[in-house]
Amino acid sequence: MSAPAYREYFVSQLGAGKERSIAISGQFVTVLEASSDFRLALGDDSYFYMEAGLTVRPRDSGGNIQTFAGLRVRNEGPTPIDILLMVGTGDFVDSRVVFGGTAIPVQPISFAAPQPVTQSGPWSVEAVQSGAWAVQQGSAWSVGQDGSWSVGQAGAWNVGQAGVWNVGLSDVDLPRKKRAASVPRFSISVPAGGWPDVVPARTNRAAVHIANDGTETVYIASDGGPAASGFPLVPGERLRIETTVAVRAYNPSSAAVKLTGHEEIF
Structure with missing residues (x-):
């Protein structure tokens, strides 16, 4: 291998x-x-x-x-x-993070009619619209704001932009994957020819990590099937399995093989 x-x-x-x-x-x-x-x-x-x-x-x-x-x-x-x-080597992407959204406070204020605006200093704008918004811009937009934004909209937003948009978020807390409450470790000696449990069944387990610290290949499975069946775990390799059922190991060699690892318990 x-x-x-x-x-x-x-x-x-x-x-x-x-x-x-x-x-x-x-x-x-x-x-x-x-x-x-x-x-x-x-x-x-x-x-x-x-x-x-x-x-x-x-x-x-x-x-x-x-x-x-x-x-x-x-x-x-x-x-x-x-x-x-x-x-x-190669590439590994951790795609577990999901953007959950952040509430944005709004303050409704009405504009009497569209007006041309020229501004050389900081902007402070508040707006209210009871119907649908329709905004279109044929060239690039350039908008700067030093303070907080407050915009209210009662209906649907309909925005079109012909150029490139650049949007950044700051001070937004992205939710992370729930961390394991405990990480119990284990060490087991697998005798020759047997199918002992490496770990028992647990309904609150996310995954189990198993490492072959011996010198012979063992076979990992969830049942005591035929000899040398299941997933082969060669010496020095580590395996992660997402399961709540009991995990067993078969040792086809003539000497015991040591397995170590840990579980992710929530």
Whole structure:
């Protein structure tokens, strides 16, 4: 089996003020989960701020993606933290964030009739419209506002623009994926020829992470089916499964194989 393009790495209970080096290479690092913010360094470079949901992909001055050799993480907080990283080559997009919207206060004021306006200083505009709005502009718009905007509209908005629109939002809180309430870890020795439970069934589990720390391939499944069936997990590999049922492992070798990992419990 060839080396995968992506690799998860779990940093468990990194103590306050402690650092840890990780012997892993790649072209990007994504923080899938982190119980608090921390500092990350690529190779021998300087530390920088990271938290859950952030991705770093180093590039040279010409814009070319660079491959780093090794990572370092540091906990500058007062308590131990857990960190789950995704490291690899190619591309990895975390699309879990959903924009939930933000309420915008409005104040209705009526315009008597359209009027030409010339303004050399800051603008302060308030408007009310009881029917539909229809706005059309054949050339580029250029509007600046230093303070807050207050616009009221009772009916539907109908806006047309022939040029390019540039819209920015500030001070908007984007909701994040709900974080796990607990991340219980496990370590199990799988005997030769058996189908032991790696983890039991849990209705409040989002996923289970399993790593093969042994020297033989084991097979991961949700039942005790035929020997050597299920998903093969070779030595050194890590598997993430989103399931609430019990997960089992079969060891076809003549010696026990150690599996370690953790669960995401909500």
